[in-house]
Structure formats: structure tokens, C-alpha cells
Amino acid sequence: MDEAAGIDRIEIGTVVIGAGFSGLGMAIxxxxxxRTDFVVLEKADDLGGTWLGNTYPGCGCxxxxxxxxxxxxxxxxxxxxxPPRQEILDxxxxxxxxxxxxxxxxxxxxxTAARWDADERRWHVTTGTGQVYVAQFLVTxxxxxxxxxxxxxxxxxxxxxxxxxSSRWNHDLDLxxxxxxxxxxxxxxxQFVPKIAETVGELHLFQRTPAWIxxxxxxxxxxxxxxxxxxxxxxxxxxxTLLYWQLEARAVPFNWLPVLIKGGQAIxxxxxxxxxxxxxxxxxxxxxxxxxxxxVVMSDDFYPALCRDNVELVTDWITExxxxxxxxxxxxxxxxDAIIFGTGFHVTDAFxxxxxxxRDGRDxxxxxxxxxxxxxxxxxxxxxxxxxxxxxxNTTVGHNSTVFMIESQIRYVAKAIxxxxxxxxxxxxxxHSAQNRFQADIQRRLVRGVWSTGGCDxxxxxSKGVNRALWPGFxxxxxxxxxxxxPADFQFAPAPxxxxxxxxxxxx
Ligand code: NAP
Numbered sequence: 001m002d003e004a005a006g007i008d009r010i011e012i013g014t015v016v017i018g019a020g021f022s023g024l025g026m027a028i029x030x031x032x033x034x035r036t037d038f039v040v041l042e043k044a045d046d047l048g049g050t051w052l053g054n055t056y057p058g059c060g061c062x063x064x065x066x067x068x069x070x071x072x073x074x075x076x077x078x079x080x081x082x083p084p085r086q087e088i089l090d091x092x093x094x095x096x097x098x099x100x101x102x103x104x105x106x107x108x109x110x111x112t113a114a115r116w117d118a119d120e121r122r123w124h125v126t127t128g129t130g131q132v133y134v135a136q137f138l139v140t141x142x143x144x145x146x147x148x149x150x151x152x153x154x155x156x157x158x159x160x161x162x163x164x165x166s167s168r169w170n171h172d173l174d175l176x177x178x179x180x181x182x183x184x185x186x187x188x189x190x191q192f193v194p195k196i197a198e199t200v201g202e203l204h205l206f207q208r209t210p211a212w213i214x215x216x217x218x219x220x221x222x223x224x225x226x227x228x229x230x231x232x233x234x235x236x237x238x239x240x241t242l243l244y245w246q247l248e249a250r251a252v253p254f255n256w257l258p259v260l261i262k263g264g265q266a267i268x269x270x271x272x273x274x275x276x277x278x279x280x281x282x283x284x285x286x287x288x289x290x291x292x293x294x295x296v297v298m299s300d301d302f303y304p305a306l307c308r309d310n311v312e313l314v315t316d317w318i319t320e321x322x323x324x325x326x327x328x329x330x331x332x333x334x335x336x337d338a339i340i341f342g343t344g345f346h347v348t349d350a351f352x353x354x355x356x357x358x359r360d361g362r363d364x365x366x367x368x369x370x371x372x373x374x375x376x377x378x379x380x381x382x383x384x385x386x387x388x389x390x391x392x393x394n395t396t397v398g399h400n401s402t403v404f405m406i407e408s409q410i411r412y413v414a415k416a417i418x419x420x421x422x423x424x425x426x427x428x429x430x431x432h433s434a435q436n437r438f439q440a441d442i443q444r445r446l447v448r449g450v451w452s453t454g455g456c457d458x459x460x461x462x463s464k465g466v467n468r469a470l471w472p473g474f475x476x477x478x479x480x481x482x483x484x485x486x487p488a489d490f491q492f493a494p495a496p497x498x499x500x501x502x503x504x505x506x507x508x
Contacts, residue, residue, distance in 0.1 A: 007132050013037030014137040014417070015125045017111050020049015021403060022390035023141030024092055024101060025070060025410045031099045033414065040101070041127060043110035047096055050145060051088045056169045056188060057195035059085040062216065062298040066229075066240045067247065067401040070095075074236050076229035081219050082298075113355035114138055116385060121426045121493070123386065136426070137417055141390040144350040144469065150341050151183070155321035162338040166192060167345070177201040178337040181326050183318070185211055189342030190297050194305035196340075203311045204326075204334050206318055209456070210284065212268045212291040216298040248474055250399035254292040254450045255473050261450065264291045275303035284315050293454025295398050347469055348373065348462035351393070358384035359429070373468045376438045376489060377482055379409055380416075380430040385493075388413045393468045394442055396460075400475045408482040415485035425492035434489035445472035 013035070016023045019042035030038050046052055061068050065078035068088065075091055083091075096102055110128040117124050117134075125133040148165035150156075156163065164170045166188040179202040182189055189205070190213065197203050229236045253260035268291060276282050285306070306313055316328035325335045346353070351373055356364040362383050368374070375381045378395035379388055390409050397405055420428040446452060446467045451460050460469040471478050 007130060009132050009134060010039075011134045012039050013135065014039075014139060015111075015123065015133045015135040016040040016139045016141055017125075018042060018049055018141035018143070019044075019047035019096075019101075019105050019107075020051070020141060020143060021092065022143065022406045022410070023049070023139075024096060025403075025406050026139050026141060026390060026413065027101045027104055028070075028073075028095065028099045029410045029414045031101065033418075036104075038104060039133065040105040041109045041111050041125070041133070042105055042107050043128075045107050047101075047105060047107075048089045048092050049141075050143065051085050051092065053146065054085065054167050054169075054188070055171065056166045056192040058191040059188075060191065061085075061088060062187065063247070063401045064243045065221075066236070067243045068403055070403060070407055071240075073098075074240060076226055076236055078226075079221055081221065082216065113357070114387075115357040116359055116387075118359065121385075121495075137386045137388070139388045139390060139413060140354070140392075142350075142354075143391045144347045144396070145345045147346040147350050147353065148341070149344050149346050151343055153318050153321055156339075158323055159321050159339060160323045161336060164338075164340060166340065166342045173338060175200050175338065179335055180204070181206060181318075181334065181336045181339045182342055183339065184208070184342035184344065186342060186344055187211075187295060187297050188344070190299045190302045192340075192342065193311075194299070194301035197305040197308055197311050201310060202334075202336075203308075204314055204336065205306070205311065206314050206328075207284070208317065209289075209294070210287045211294060211297040212265065212287050213271065213297045213299050213302060214264070214268050215271045216300045218300055244400070244404070247400040248476065251474050254399060255445070255448065258290065258450060258453070261291050261454075264296075272303055276307060278307075281306065281313060284313055287456075289456035290450050290454035292398070292450040293456035294458045344459055347459045348393075351389075356384070356387070358387070372462060372464065372466050374435060374439050376430040376435040377409075377412070377478075378471070379412060379482075380428075380435075380490075382430050382432045382435050385427040385429040386420075388416065394446075395471050395478070396469045397471050397475050398460075404475050405471065405478060408479045412482040412485060416490075419485055419487060420492060423487075423492055424495055426495040427493040428490050429493075430490055442472055443467075446470065448472075 016026050016038060019040050023040050027040050044052055061083050064081055065083040068083055069075050073095055078087060111125055112128050113126045115124045122134045122136055123138040125135060125138060148167050150165055162170055162173045175196055176199045178200050180200045181204045182193060183206045185207045193205060272282055272285060305311055314328060316330045318326050319329050320327040325333050327333045352365040352369055354364060373393035375393050378392040390406060395405050416428055449472055451458055451467055451470060460467050462468045
């Protein structure tokens, strides 16, 4: 304890930020290596990250269950083709118990700032609860889909009803019979709209841009298949591999063969026609950009929900909000009791809200605001020794499982730390040339993809129109690039030579 400052100083090998999929994965990796000198700081009072925070009705993952898990901890018991939120959370909790991670997690502790101390060659990680963790390595596992984005609509502060974002669902509010405005039609809204449509009195869904929606073919996993996956040797791994390659194939049209996108669009259009007979409604729901340009949405129940008598799709924008109503550009006033925002997250600027000060006092937020979020492999960035990002810039995949990317990263970070230790170095920092080479390579490949050429404005792009979210191409290429840790991409600083001890002559 630093009595003067009233601050607890805790020395530790590594601080991991966040107990979601990536932070927990990192902690498991450390446990498997027999390490105990790490701590995970989690601002919430439980683990799970995204899957703890998002509790909206219908919340789940639209990536098939059997690929949405770590390869080293597969789960034969998924009940559905796509995992519901609660099962993902239960899966993560089981892992936390199995690997005894809870002892290493500090719940309710938020990192407020991290500063590189050049003299100590350590990160000083300050928390909202008044501690300073002094750590050799800092690993952030915060992802980029956690800071709710709510548009500043005129008069929103005057509204007297309930207002909340999909990722901060207000479960105290009973929506039964209520008049509700929902803003946004992305992946989250498409999941919760069909659920609340069944109970609310009126639902006015404000859509700015229609999404391409593919059939999900959601189904329960039959008991015999679950038993077979558990007991038939190799079956689960084979099934997972098959699903992985099916998803991986989706990268082809998005990256290299845009002509195939027409096939996907035809499937989506047929899907819409099957549920919606009203041509005017179909016209409103038909995107004018290429499928894949924005994240593709999967749903079986969204289109049928829009056909309900109590649901209205509004494509005029909200111009004003009053105490109990919203007004659109056509001047139509709708009385509502609640406004729910399914408007997504601060994504490319999520890292700009981190208070991280690197070598020579450089501020990560300032630097990335100017240069863009530039990293090497989305994991390290020049000027910030011993700092690693999990799910950092340009490592999101739209076509396959994010967990595959996380797993590539936790192994890479572990290798980097092991290498640093083997060299008896104190610090590891990526070189500018390695980072520049990586940036040039991915940006060259990204501009050819549908996100840049598909005619839409997606959250993948930063304020300068540069894609700072997605990994271009196949996810297996990312696995290959991270499989081998190349020390030539880094500079290492040796640990200071310990002060020489007096030589005591040995007795013979
Ligand atoms: P999102 O995909 O970013 O969708 C936000 C929606 O709000 C869009 O329809 C957007 O319209 C609209 N919107 C945003 N700002 C607006 C504004 N100022 N005015 C009017 N409309 C506005 O957000 P999300 O649905 O929360 O999903 C975020 C991400 O989370 C997804 O892309 C996905 O990666 C992830 N997610 C995944 C799953 C899963 O199953 N794996 C489920 C949920 C979420 P525009 O299109 O015009 O911008």
C-alpha cells in the first residue's frame, strides 16, 4: 500500500482486462502453462462479457453452436443449431470452474487507465476501486462491441417514457400491451423484434437501411445427435470441421468472387417473398447495396413478425421526440411508451475511449484518432511495449466464428510472452516496419472486398472510411500468420543487470 497516496500497489506478471470470451481464453492458456502470476480485471460482477451484458429477448449467436466454442473445449450438449445466450454463458462459466479461473478474476474492478512506466518497465494499471496493478504485461480482452451507440435524436431528453439500448435491456419494464418504438434493424434488433412483437401493443420499427437477411434454419439438436457427438470418437471434431469449412466458403464471394453474391441475394430475396406477400413492404425491406457489405443477418422469424397487425415498419426518419411521442419526416406523430435503440455500438472508436499511455508519453487514443487503429496482426502496436490486444483492430470476421480468431490470438500472445522470457528480456515491442508491412497488406486486400465496393456505409469503416474492423479473406490465413511467432518483427529490451552481489570466496 502506498500510504501517502492511499493507493494499493499490487505487483503481478500480467493483467488481463475483461472476463469475456477472449479474456477467459487468455486466462485458460495461462493456467494450462501453469502460470499463476496473472489477474483478470472485470468491471461487471460476473463473467461472460458480451454474453453477460446482452440480455435482450431472443439473444443468441448466429454462428453455428459447434464452431462457437474453443477447439480444446468442445461441447456436445448444445441444444440448438445456433447457441442461445444462456447456453454460451453456461459454457463459459463451466470453463471458469474447470480451470479455476474465478480465483484470478477481480469482479467489479474496472481499468480506468494504464500507463507505461519506462523506469520500472512495467504497466501501471489503475482501477476504479483504487488499486494500481504494476504488471510486466497487459492484455486487453475488451473487444469492440460493448459501448452502446445511441443517436442524438432531437428531444430525446424530453421523452418521459422508458429509453434503453438493446445491450442494456430494461427488464423492470413490462412491455405487455405497451406502444414501443424500436430504432435500428441490425443483428440485435432482428433477434429481439420478433420476441417483443408477440407481447407489445404496438411496435413501430424505424429502419434506416434494410439488412440482407438469410434463412437461419434454426432447429433443436436431436437427442440422438447429441449422444452421438458425445460418444462417437472423432464425430464432434469432424462435425465442427465440416461447419467451419462451410462458413469459410462464405469468404469467397465477399473477397474475390462478387459475382457469387447475386446467388446469396437471390436466396435472401426468396426468403423474404416466402414470408411477406405485400409488395410495398417487400420494397421497403429490399437493400440497395450488395449482400456482405454490411454484416449479413440471419433470421427465420423477423419477416413473419413484420406481418403482424401490431407491427409497423417505418422508413421515414425520426425528426423529433416529444414527451410521449415520436414524429417522423413525413410529419406523422406516434404515441409511444418506450423507445428501444438497436443502433449498435461505437466500434472503430471503441479503443479511443481507453486511457492508455505508452512509451514516451504517447496516448493511444490520440495516436489512433490521427493515424487510424494501426497494429501488427491486430495484436500489438508500435510504441506500446508489452501490450497485447485480443480482438483488436482488423480481427473481426463476418463470415466465420470469432472464437477461432480469439484462439489464434491467445496462442500468439502466449508465444510472445514465452519468447520474451526465454530471451530474459524485460520488454517486447513490435517494430514500425513490421506494423507498416502488415497494414499495407491488409488494407490492400480490404479495399477489394465487398465492404468497400458494395455500396453501403458499414460500421467496419472508421471516420475516414478505412476498414479498421475486419480481417480480409479466410480466417485460416490468420491462423497461419499467427501460428508462428516471428521475433524479427519485434525489438526486445533486456532486463536490467542485477546489481552485482559481493563475491563470497568458497571454502575448499
Ligand atoms: P448494428 O448491426 O450496428 O445495427 C445497428 C442498426 O441501427 C442498423 O440498422 C443501423 O442502420 C441503425 N442505426 C445506427 N445508427 C443509426 C442512426 N443514427 N440513425 C438511424 N439508424 C441507425 O448493431 P447491432 O444489431 O447491435 O449489432 C452489432 C454487431 O453485434 C453486429 O454487427 C454483430 O457483429 C454483433 N452481433 C452479433 C450477433 C450474433 O448473432 N452473432 C447478434 C447481435 C449482434 P444503418 O444500417 O443505416 O447504419
